[in-house]
Amino acid sequence: MxxxxxxxxxxxxxxxxxxxxxxxxxxxxxxxxxxxxxxxxxxxxxxxxxxxxxxxxxxxxxxxxxxxxxxxxxxxxxxxxxxxxxxxxxxxxxxxxxxxxxxxxxGRSVNKELTNKEGQLYNSWLQMDFKQSDDNGNFKIQQYHQNYGYDLEATLAKHPIKELENETYKSNLVDSLKKGNLQSATFQKEGLEQKQYIEANPRFKTINIYDSNMQRVDNRQSKTEKQSEAQSRSVKQEHKGQEQPIADEAQDIPKAKKKRKRPTIT
Missing domain, CATH: 3.10.450 (Nuclear Transport Factor 2; Chain: A,)
Structure with missing residues (x-):
């Protein structure tokens, strides 16, 4: 042997x-x-x-x-x-x-250092495309290379996440998200702390946020904002018939996932 x-x-x-x-x-x-x-x-x-x-x-x-x-x-x-x-x-x-x-x-995304055919290393986010499969029945894996412009740390910094205040906790959070984990995080809002769950979303250059019932927090808020914006447009158009409507900034946000059971975080 x-x-x-x-x-x-x-x-x-x-x-x-x-x-x-x-x-x-x-x-x-x-x-x-x-x-x-x-x-x-x-x-x-x-x-x-x-x-x-x-x-x-x-x-x-x-x-x-x-x-x-x-x-x-x-x-x-x-x-x-x-x-x-x-x-x-x-x-x-x-x-x-x-x-x-x-x-x-x-359905989550994973960040990896990969090797191309020439043996050169490159960094990419991977995400499975459940709408496309090959002849063997394997789903296609989409790649979002470093030139795609998804900066996970910069994206996290846009949110009031307590763990970002400590370098060790921040590093652990980023590493976990890069492995594709659905990770718990503490959000600080109006002086209160709220535990929520987040996952990386490189395709839309954002993070997905879920509450304790695994409902998309950002999508629900986005829907409310859309309704509010639509009402605002309607009022403006009534008073200013020639004014053009504002482009919908939330059009690229993916649809909410179906309700899932609360996961076990690893």
Whole structure:
């Protein structure tokens, strides 16, 4: 058995988010010398069941094995009859971890350092497009490169978030959001503190904010502002028939998500 190859695969599995519990079964599979093999993995994120299958193949020229990909299957507690599947491929660079894969499948965005075909590193936000899929049934992953102009820290600074006042808490908050987590944050409003949940939204260069019932706070406020603005326009047009209406500044804000159960924050 190629010991260096075994150690490399063990580290690769570990740092892709599958822990150290698969070492023995990995060793047994390699010892059999088969051209391909799979290793199952089961975990839960919150109340959702996450089944994974890790795929390995042997080199046709040497005794080395490669960790090629893993397929993730998510089954939600509140909808056990529906299962979502997606395959994530392993590259030489910074791979998508299991938790990041889960976050992508939940519709959130993940920030990664990736490697292009020329071997050059670049930074990008990733978000799954549930309207487009390939021939294998995998949803397309959209990329928002650094030139797209999404600055997470600058976006957070627009909101009265208490954690931003402490550099350590701020760093932890930013890191968690970049991993695609739905993160709790303390909002300070009119002298009161209110716990809410936020997630990065690179596509619209903002953050999504949810209350304790997982209702979109910003969208609900935006709707109220739209109604108020519409009423204001109506009054203006009655008094100034030639005045042109103001462009709707909220037209690019995405629609509110359906009500979800309060998540477990990790």
């Amino acid at each position: 190629n010991q260096k190859n075994l150690e490399y695969l063990k580290d690769q599995i570990k740092y892709t988010g599958f822990g150290e519990g698969l070492e023995e079964v990995l060793k047994q599979k390699i010892a059999k010398g088969q051209p391909e093999f799979k290793i199952p993995h089961l975990t839960h994120f919150g109340s959702n069941k996450v089944d994974s299958t890790l795929h390995f193949s042997k080199s046709k020229k040497t005794d080395m094995y490669f960790f090629n990909s893993y397929q993730v299957s998510v089954q939600k507690e509140n909808n056990p009859d529906e299962t979502m599947k997606q395959t994530f491929y392993i590259n030489k660079g910074n791979n998508i971890t299991l938790k990041e894969a889960y976050n992508l499948m939940e």
